[in-house]
Amino acid sequence: GAVVSQHPSWVICKSGTSVKIECRSLDFQATTMFWYRQFPKQSLMLMATSNEGSKATYEQGVEKDKFLINHASLTLSTLTVTSAHPEDSSFYICSARRNWREGETQYFGPGTRLLVL
Amino acid sequence: AQRVTQPEKLLSVFKGAPVELKCNYSYSGSPELFWYVQYSRQRLQLLLRHISRESIKGFTADLNKGETSFHLKKPFAQEEDSAMYYCALIYGNKLVFGAGTILRVKS
Numbered sequence: 001g002a003v004v005s006q007h008p009s010w011v012i013c014k015s016g017t018s019v020k021i022e023c024r025s026l027d028f029q030a031t032t033m034f035w036y037r038q039f040p041k042q043s044l045m046l047m048a049t050s051n052e053g054s055k056a057t058y059e060q061g062v063e064k065d066k067f068l069i070n071h072a073s074l075t076l077s078t079l080t081v082t083s084a085h086p087e088d089s090s091f092y093i094c095s096a097r098r099n100w101r102e103g104e105t106q107y108f109g110p111g112t113r114l115l116v117l
Numbered sequence: 118a119q120r121v122t123q124p125e126k127l128l129s130v131f132k133g134a135p136v137e138l139k140c141n142y143s144y145s146g147s148p149e150l151f152w153y154v155q156y157s158r159q160r161l162q163l164l165l166r167h168i169s170r171e172s173i174k175g176f177t178a179d180l181n182k183g184e185t186s187f188h189l190k191k192p193f194a195q196e197e198d199s200a201m202y203y204c205a206l207i208y209g210n211k212l213v214f215g216a217g218t219i220l221r222v223k224s
Contacts, residue, residue, distance in 0.1 A: 034212070043203065043216045044161070093161070095212075106212055108153075108161040 002028050004096045006109035013084055014117055021079045021112045023094030029074035030096035034106065035067070038091040050077045084116040120144065121206050121215035129221040130194050138189040138218050140178075140204030149207040150187040152178055153214075156200045164189075164202070174198070194222045 003026040013019050023033055031052050036044040048058045048069050056069035066088075068080040077096075081088050093111040122141045130136055142148055152164040165173045167180045167187060178189045187204060199222045204215040 043214045046211060046213070049211060095161075105163060105166075107163075110160040 002026075002096075002098050002105075002107045004094065004107045004109040006092075006094055006112050008112060009110060010113040010115075012115045012117065015085055016083055019081045019084055019114060021081075021092055021094075021114075023077045023079070023096070023109055025075045025096040025098070025107070028096070028098045030077075030098060031074060032097040033071060033077040034095045034097070035069060035077075035079050036093045036095070038093055038111070040091075044093060047079075081114065084114070086116045089114055089116045120208050120213045121204050123202075123204055123215035123218050125218045126216070127219045127221065129223060132196055132222055132224050133193050136189075136191045136194045136198070136220065136222075138202050138204075138220065140187045140189065140215060142185050142187060142204075142206050144185075144206060144208065148180070148187075150178075150180060151205045151207075151212070152176070152187075152189050153203045153205055154200050155203070155217075161203070194220075196222045196224055198222050 005024045007022045011019055033050040035047045037047050038044050046059050047062045048056045050056045050069045050071040052071045052074050058064045071077040091111050091113050095106045095108040097106050120143050124139055150167045153161050154164045155161045176191045178187050180187050201217050201219050203217045205212050
């Protein structure tokens with residue numbers, strides 16, 4: 001089956017620093033990747049849609065200068081949380097869309113837990 | 118506007134009992150609906166999608182356009198079914214999730 005990996009799985013950083021999270025589709029090419037944020041015991045909130053070779057599309061209320069997304073290749077998208085603050089602490093999940101025999105399917109990464117001190 | 122509604126935050130049943138996780142949606146066209154499951158400390162994974170009409174791990178879900186529902190059912194719950202379940206809808210080329218329902222199967 002299709003596998004999506006994320007690195008790192010968890011990160012602790014100081015307030016004001018930047019953190020980069022990588023999302024890779026390991027055995028398929030993903031023209032579209034998605035970044036979600038999940039708070040404890042809550043649903044996944046879509047932050048942005050990342051298309052290979054073009055600018056990401058951000059959801060309403062998500063600061064594009066705060067959450068920089070780069071989709072440099074068909075297998076890699078990165079999310080950089082710039083000048084992180086404690087309120088950015090969360091669980092960040094990426095997913096990659098793959099064309100499948102009966103339509104498109106999204107596969108999810110294991111998530112990255114970010115703690116900003 | 119809320120696109121996907123899962124009214125129950127928590128559903129607790131005994132092993133062997135039937136399970137129904139409710140999902141209602143709001144969509145004007147022909148919806149494409151999914152159920153995703155997240156087991157403890159594991160990633161989100163696709164359980165089933167309505168267009169494939171398949172049964173996975175004994176779970177089924179039928180799209181009812183009249184009631185705009187896509188409830189997830191299983192006749193006999195097992196302890197390993199305990200997890201968080203999300204109903205999701207493709208809206209504008211994006212996957213929109215409901216709030217999720219925690220299913221706890223007690224022995």
